[in-house]
Amino acid sequence: MKAVPTSGALGAEIQGVDxxxxxxxETVLEIRKALLEHGVVFFRDQHLDAExxxxxxxxxxxxxxxxxxxxxxxxxxxxxxxxPDDTSIVGFEWHSDTTMAPxxxxxxxxxxxxAPPVGGDTLFANQYVAYERLSDGMKDMLxxxxxxxxxxxxxxxxxxxxxxxxxxxxxxxxxxETMTLHPVVRTHPETGGKCLYVNHSYTVGFxxxxxxxxxxxLDWLMEWGHRPEFTCRFRWHDGSVAFWDNRCTKHxxxxxxxxxxxxxxxxxxxGDKPV
Ligand code: SIN
Numbered sequence: 532m533k534a535v536p537t538s539g540a541l542g543a544e545i546q547g548v549d550x551x552x553x554x555x556x557e558t559v560l561e562i563r564k565a566l567l568e569h570g571v572v573f574f575r576d577q578h579l580d581a582e583x584x585x586x587x588x589x590x591x592x593x594x595x596x597x598x599x600x601x602x603x604x605x606x607x608x609x610x611x612x613x614x615p616d617d618t619s620i621v622g623f624e625w626h627s628d629t630t631m632a633p634x635x636x637x638x639x640x641x642x643x644x645x646a647p648p649v650g651g652d653t654l655f656a657n658q659y660v661a662y663e664r665l666s667d668g669m670k671d672m673l674x675x676x677x678x679x680x681x682x683x684x685x686x687x688x689x690x691x692x693x694x695x696x697x698x699x700x701x702x703x704x705x706x707x708e709t710m711t712l713h714p715v716v717r718t719h720p721e722t723g724g725k726c727l728y729v730n731h732s733y734t735v736g737f738x739x740x741x742x743x744x745x746x747x748x749l750d751w752l753m754e755w756g757h758r759p760e761f762t763c764r765f766r767w768h769d770g771s772v773a774f775w776d777n778r779c780t781k782h783x784x785x786x787x788x789x790x791x792x793x794x795x796x797x798x799x800x801x802g803d804k805p806v
Contacts, residue, residue: 540660540762542570572774574772593800609798643794652766658779659779677715678715681711756781
């Protein structure tokens with residue numbers, strides 16, 4: 532197994548592994564070590580059907596069931612489908628997945644069933660580096676601060692996110708908002724490193740402050756978190772896989788596909804309470 536770094540900030544392409552095979556414990560450990568080191572790992576030319584995809588995810592933890600996407604028949608799987616005429620997509624803004632949950636997923640494994648010939652790349656940003664590069668004054672200010680995470684911007688009848696896209700979030704009147712407080716700087720449970728932990732999709736303000744009061748600092752932190760020198764970019768082909776650590780990275784799907792289909796299959800792995 533060989534890991535070739537993708538950028539100076541994060542990411543590595545792992546070569547020499549067939550993810551559909553019965554992986555040895557040693558190989559799973561090597562992949563986990565690479566994930567912890569690089570934040571996101573990529574694989575090419577894989578052949579994962581839905582069962583093999585779930586089997587792979589289970590080697591790293593329990594499967595996390597997405598609470599508000601209506602995306603296929605199997606609750607353990609989310610199919611992210613862009614049809615050729617779609618104008619909007621899932622995940623077009625910088626985010627970590629599902630952070631309104633009290634215990635957000637530790638990671639996601641995304642598989643390209645059908646990649647467009649050009650466009651539809653995914654960008655990733657390293658949130659250890661985003662934290663490390665802050666000034667000591669800003670670090671001191673953020674220490675102990677907690678942020679409110681909610682799914683009200685991305686799901687529910689008022690979010691307006693479903694127009695123009697095939698993969699839909701729940702927008703029925705029975706949907707209920709989930710809101711949780713998380714530290715603005717979290718300590719990674721496996722590496723012990725500190726990461727900036729706010730994102731555009733879910734973070735709506737700081738604890739005990741109005742959204743208006745929170746906005747200037749929150750906007751600054753969210754923009755800071757994806758400076759180009761903190762990022763890498765992944766170009767998809769059929770059979771490509773990205774496995775990201777959702778605790779220390781953010782990502783974004785680029786909405787630049789014109790006239791082509793893009794079909795991705797995602798399985799999320801359960802995580803723990805951010806501290
Ligand atoms: C996501 O936000 O998980 C989707 C990423 C992608 O479709 O590239």
